[in-house]
Amino acid sequence: MxxxxxxxxxxxxxxxxxxxxxxxxxxxxxxxxxxxxxxxxxxxxxxxxxxxxxxxxxxxxxxxxxxxxxxxxxxxxxxxxxxxxxxxxxxxxxxxxxxxxxxxxxxxxxxxxxxxxxxxxxxxxxxxxxxxxxxxxxxxxxxxxxxxxxxxxxxxxxxxxxxxxxxxxxxxxxxxxxITTPLAFEAMLYEKARANLKTVVMPEGNDDRILKASDVILRSGAVNLIILGKSDEIDKKANELGLDLKKATIINPEDNEYLDEFANTFYELRKSKGVELFKAKEIVKDRNYFGTMLVYSGKADAMVSGADGTSADTVRPALQIVKTKPGVSCVSGAFFMCLDSEVVVFADCAITPNPTAEQLGGIAKSSIDTAKAFGISPRVAMLSYSTAGSGSGKDVDFMVEATKFAKELSGDLVDGPMQFDAAIDKVVAAKKMPNSNVAGNANVFIFPDLNCGNICYKAVQRTAGAVAMGPLLQGLKKPINDLSRGCLVEDVINTILVSAIQAGENQ
The missing domain is CATH 3.40.50.11230 (Rossmann fold)
Incomplete structure (x- = not known):
């Protein structure tokens, strides 16, 4: 630049x-x-x-x-x-x-x-x-x-x-x-979201963190919000916390004008799986199912949930209703790791425990799309304990095959297998993988499995002081993103902004 x-x-x-x-x-x-x-x-x-x-x-x-x-x-x-x-x-x-x-x-x-x-x-x-x-x-x-x-x-x-x-x-x-610092990246998120205003639904209107984050977002004018819950309870809580939520749309998922429409739609989507209409009417009253139906029907552009529930509570309705993009074999979870002077992408750190080699190639492709959507020019390292054939064994063979699938989808943006030091350090890369365009310059890191990815992102977050934004769920037709139950207000704010930007990229 x-x-x-x-x-x-x-x-x-x-x-x-x-x-x-x-x-x-x-x-x-x-x-x-x-x-x-x-x-x-x-x-x-x-x-x-x-x-x-x-x-x-x-x-x-x-x-x-x-x-x-x-x-x-x-x-x-x-x-x-x-x-x-x-x-x-x-x-x-x-x-x-x-x-x-x-x-x-x-x-x-x-x-x-x-x-x-x-x-x-x-x-x-x-x-x-x-x-x-x-x-x-x-x-x-x-x-x-x-x-x-x-x-x-x-x-x-x-x-x-x-x-x-x-x-x-x-x-x-x-x-x-x-150079991109965590504060600069956050500022970019606000600017990018504000430039293409979207509506995000927040199913957990009972959680103080959700309401506090909503107050900040609404004051910024970067995203429109729908908050699910009973309006009198949300208004009372907002007054107690000194929050201004007047610009939010509040909907009670158990009593609203959309229930019949959503029940009929969900029944048509799931009747082949044995769901009957009376059951569909009950299911769509669930806050996460109702929020997902708002996104599916176009009444909202994205959903953020998980502060007061499990990942399965958020992901299951998304897989049943929104479903994956054409050609995507599995949903994956990426994190933006905001380091001192650079933002990189780690995946999969949240969703698929043991992807196949073909699925991992697809995760690399989804991660490339995520990086591009947020202004990062992707250079993807397929990670292993071996660099350029230095080691052997079934785990190395697996990453060789995964790299082949990733290259078929994304070409020269991807290389591997390589160790993390060869991926990020130019001096090491010059010795171990001198002919690679990615080695030494990688900014998107694909881990062999969820075990490796989740351990690594938390290790970097906790020991290097990096800001971890995510997980972003990749591969869905519309953005549905999951929060950690231990999330901070700042985490909720960032996830709302990221979800709105993802929705803009889906147009």
Missing amino acids: ITKSLYFLPMASDESAIKSLGFLKETLGKKYKKLAIFSPVAREFADFNSCFSRDELISHILNKRVDELKKVVIKRYQELLRDNDFVLVIGVKILYLDKFDFNCQLAKDLNSPLVADYSDDLESKFYTFKCAKSNVESFGFMVNNSFSFTNSNKTCSFDEIKVSPEIFTQELSSCKCN
């Missing part, structure tokens, strides 16, 4: 910062007609877009609401990116925080290369070291009216660049930013 922004971190005196900012504005202004200047906090020496006063920003930090602060900043930044050719971000210089670490993380959240001004060369060397350690993209630094570019190690005076601004812009064009 070619960068459309720079994050300027003023570390020297205000006088130096003003001069460096003026240089950046003048240089960038020669290439970009619509140049926006933006800072999270209003500053005394410049007039530009901002989100907070200095006191407001300090209050957020002292009260440990940094993520809340960053979400506001990311949203405003994305708006400016849409409306301008380039955004110059001015970092925060406040005594109450570790200036470099805070700004470094915020630059990563904005996927913006970092440039700083310093008073001497020693400080600049420290800056270069910190950038590398923090895995943030460094564009360069300014010291004593000169600019040092990170990628080329070239140093030019301000005067040289003013005479030949293409020096600067050519360096900028070679600077690629491919």
